[in-house]
Amino acid sequence: MRVSGAHNTTMKAVVQRVTQASVTVGEEQISSIGRGLCVLLGISVEDTQKDADYIVRKILNLRMFEDENGRAWSKSVMDREFEVLCVSQFTLQCILKGNKPDFHSAMPAELAQPFYNHILETMRSAYKPELIKDGLFGASMQVHIQNDGPVTIELSSPTAPSDPKQLAKQEKQQQRKEKTRSKGPSESGREKTAYRSRQDPNASSGADGDVSSEREP
Amino acid sequence: MRVSGAHNTTMKAVVQRVTQASVTVGEEQISSIGRGLCVLLGISVEDTQKDADYIVRKILNLRMFEDENGRAWSKSVMDREFEVLCVSQFTLQCILKGNKPDFHSAMPAELAQPFYNHILETMRSAYKPELIKDGLFGASMQVHIQNDGPVTIELSSPTAPSDPKQLAKQEKQQQRKEKTRSKGPSESGREKTAYRSRQDPNASSGADGDVSSEREP
Numbered sequence: 539m540r541v542s543g544a545h546n547t548t549m550k551a552v553v554q555r556v557t558q559a560s561v562t563v564g565e566e567q568i569s570s571i572g573r574g575l576c577v578l579l580g581i582s583v584e585d586t587q588k589d590a591d592y593i594v595r596k597i598l599n600l601r602m603f604e605d606e607n608g609r610a611w612s613k614s615v616m617d618r619e620f621e622v623l624c625v626s627q628f629t630l631q632c633i634l635k636g637n638k639p640d641f642h643s644a645m646p647a648e649l650a651q652p653f654y655n656h657i658l659e660t661m662r663s664a665y666k667p668e669l670i671k672d673g674l675f676g677a678s679m680q681v682h683i684q685n686d687g688p689v690t691i692e693l694s695s696p697t698a699p700s701d702p703k704q705l706a707k708q709e710k711q712q713q714r715k716e717k718t719r720s721k722g723p724s725e726s727g728r729e730k731t732a733y734r735s736r737q738d739p740n741a742s743s744g745a746d747g748d749v750s751s752e753r754e755p
Numbered sequence: 756m757r758v759s760g761a762h763n764t765t766m767k768a769v770v771q772r773v774t775q776a777s778v779t780v781g782e783e784q785i786s787s788i789g790r791g792l793c794v795l796l797g798i799s800v801e802d803t804q805k806d807a808d809y810i811v812r813k814i815l816n817l818r819m820f821e822d823e824n825g826r827a828w829s830k831s832v833m834d835r836e837f838e839v840l841c842v843s844q845f846t847l848q849c850i851l852k853g854n855k856p857d858f859h860s861a862m863p864a865e866l867a868q869p870f871y872n873h874i875l876e877t878m879r880s881a882y883k884p885e886l887i888k889d890g891l892f893g894a895s896m897q898v899h900i901q902n903d904g905p906v907t908i909e910l911s912s913p914t915a916p917s918d919p920k921q922l923a924k925q926e927k928q929q930q931r932k933e934k935t936r937s938k939g940p941s942e943s944g945r946e947k948t949a950y951r952s953r954q955d956p957n958a959s960s961g962a963d964g965d966v967s968s969e970r971e972p
Binding site for chain 2: 550554557578602611614628630632637638639673675676677680681684686689691
């Protein structure tokens with residue numbers, strides 16, 4: 539159970555939509571993907587499998603891509619069968635002490651490494667293993683990210699509600715929702731949405747007030 | 756004044772330490788930097804100049820770089836005279852409706868664009884104008900980010916305390932602190948810190964429990 543009032547203690551991810559991305563260690567390229575998502579993942583000291591499940595589900599199901607007709611925010615990385623490059627990034631668990639980053643809320647490496655590997659396995663089982671690529675945990679890397687749009691979204695695993703019964707209920711509701719969607723989502727709700735932009739329809743540096751107003755079915 | 760209880764309504768930035776970064780629109784490269792920071796900036800509907808001042812101050816003063824002796828988290832982008840590439844990124848103002856991103860908390864483009872330009876001017880005045888580069892607001896861009904480490908930090912402007920007097924006090928304290936630092940920071944507090952890593956000292960995919968423990972002087 540989380541400490542009430544504690545902050546910065548959820549699992550965090552920076553998810554960047556990419557045209558391509560790769561990781562090099564020294565001169566060697568150890569990993570690369572084409573279109574898809576580059577995910578920087580920060581695990582906190584208090585994270586559990588529940589946090590991991592939430593983050594993995596969101597990464598794989600978030601509608602970060604346009605559909606075949608160019609309609610934005612319609613399709614997930616799985617829908618489009620794109621790739622995921624995931625890199626561990628403890629610096630996301632940062633608390634500022636003035637201008638000095640403090641990383642005590644990050645899970646220590648000896649615990650984070652097996653947990654991180656397990657998260658990758660979870661992601662691979664939920665999708666296609668060959669489409670999930672990895673960095674090299676603990677190594678000094680250059681991560682080459684061609685951010686497409688750009689589109690970048692921050693994820694945080696939800697902080698636990700104080701009532702464990704309510705937590706279990708929320709979890710079940712969410713799972714039921716996901717199941718329904720993957721069996722064959724109704725498009726009716728989504729068809730009502732019109733994505734409009736005053737500028738380039740793919741531009742995402744300036745927001746249009748009318749994007750993505752409808753709720754999940 | 757912010758609506759109490761509202762979430763996702765602070766200015767947000769994803770700050771990535773880079774070896775190099777650039778922006779292309781179509782075939783044309785419109786901007787590029789060498790070592791420094793690539794900043795993706797998301798402005799919310801409720802943001803004011805106070806939020807901008809905080810974010811700019813943090814971007815320029817955060818100790819994201821090592822010093823001459825390789826000691827990590829010692830120097831800011833200004834200390835090292837590195838560059839900043841800033842790109843507007845409304846998608847950081849994202850609320851998830853299930854798996855659908857909703858961007859209603861992003862400041863609409865017609866207001867965000869002049870505000871964003873003003874933020875860039877603030878950053879240029881606080882540092883060296885020629886070292887602050889920009890994307891192209893509202894355009895569909897490819898942002899090429901060579902994330903060094905990787906090192907990525909999320910920033911959010913603080914939510915306002917309910918008491919305006921307290922807010923003014925905090926602001927003054929912070930400004931006094933920054934002024935003292937820029938005149939000639941005492942190194943004594945920092946010298947006490949030893950950056951240790953079980954693996955590569957530059958690696959940031961796995962956290963060491965001992966990093967960055969000391970507080971600001």
